[in-house]
Amino acid sequence: MEQDESVAVCYRHPDRETGISCTRCERPICPECMITASVGFQCPECVRTGAGTGQHPRASQPRTLAGGSVAADARLVTKVLLALNVALFIAVQTAGDRLTADLVMIGQWPHDSFYLPTEGVAEGQWYRLLTSAFLHQEIWHIGMNMLGLWFLGPPLEAALGRARFLALYLLSALGGSALTYLIADPAAPSLGASGAIFGLFGATAVLMRRLQYDMRPILVLLVVNLVFTFTWSDIAWEAHIGGLAFGAVIAYALVHAPRERRALVQYGTCGAALLVIVAVCVLRTLALTG
Template identity: 60%
Template sequence: MNQDQDEARQSSLPSCYRHPGVGTGISCTRCERPICPSCMISASVGFQCPECVRSGSGTGHAPTANRPRTVAGGALPAGDPQLLTKILIGINLAAFLVQEVVGFRFTGAFYLLGGWPVQGFDGVQGVAEGQWYRLLTSMFLHGGYAHIAFNMLSLWWLGGPLEAALGRARYLALYFVSGLAGGALTYLLAAPNEPSLGASGAIFGLFGAMAVLMRRMKYDMRPVIGLLVVNLIITFTWSGIAWQAHVGGLAAGVLVGVGMVHAPAQRRALAQWGSCVLVLAVSVALVLIRTAQLT
């Protein structure tokens, strides 16, 4: 068939109702409207359009039947695709505001600390005395305006695309698992009287997962790799930065990212959530080892 014949054939076909001008010979099995290959969603019989899949119209089909999925197999986020990212940024900003208003009395009660009292710390001993919540709460505290500004800009840049690509549940798991892993490595390797705080562990986890995702999608990785290299240089050259949190979060993000986007379809849930459990188990082991050393 030559080009003229092909164009004539295309012009004789009905146009996709979502993409006018794109000829198609396929119709939705529910509403019978013409749909092009970009709009076709495979069903048990034939193809359906996105609107019918979302609404669940037709007999015997639930609204979630054949629902479009992300590259990681998660459900496409309904509504604002960056909702969780905005919520996380809001929590971090709210915690920083409380830090600024209340001062050390608030910050000192929730940042990450090892086993020995620090001057001005009222003798509270931290994680080694069973205050494991500090591994979580320290992820939402920051040491100054530059610290929180850099972390929140990174979260905004990385979080939105990852939330859309992984789905909300997987994205949230990646964020917290990476942050906890960064805190656990900091607790293991940093001086026991050295406080640590910040979302950097979770942010570096997003960096690692983004690199894995971009490689999986065959995108140009130079921007994310370049930004990651710059961050690592800053990590190891500037004083006062907990490099352990950055390295721990990055390693966790890469491992969880591989589990999320390279999981085989037939065992997707097992591989994805199993990678999260594995990283969490290692983090718990590191905390137990350090606690045994300090007590």
């Protein structure tokens, strides 16, 4: 009987079909052969050779599940992002509301003496789409967001690699801000890292699906957060939904890109996401100022 080449089989046991691959060399492995690693599973050869000189050509160049370089500190970018959020929070507490007014996401100048008539994304201050994602005023607000970042960030950073994880985080933040700018009240200020955090939620769900993990814990946590999103007053739900959508789409491209066209698919998806954000902002600006 001929073997169906469309079905992956364990490279050590050709009679066993499998949907799991070694996260280092990407060869298919069955449950008997897979060995739990910090992220996903590895085959016996990659575990035996460690970071060194195995027989397989890819084993000598360890890569993350998404093709990124394996770093010694898989939390470095997470730590830097957390530090930036905390530093800006301290700056806001020190400098007062004027700094918040300069960095918060606001579509167009509201009729309030606290803002100048030339402020807002519609007036060309597009940097607010990103600076607002690092801005917090209340201790509970930054506490919840940074807890989410510390919980979700390291596993994603280890699985994607530093550069891909950073791209995921920033594009999720911008996606949340863009949706807020598109449909929310342009005179309502919005701030916080929640859009980026929801992007990490979406990416975590995609990653767990890719690794065939039990998705119930992350789905329950996501549902709980969505309930808070739509029931708690003064929450910019647009940022949460925008970040979630962008994070899930980008993560899917990062972890499911075929090895032969990995860079094209990954860079192309991130570039397309950025173009969508720019297009949304241009159209909304024309609608507000035209």
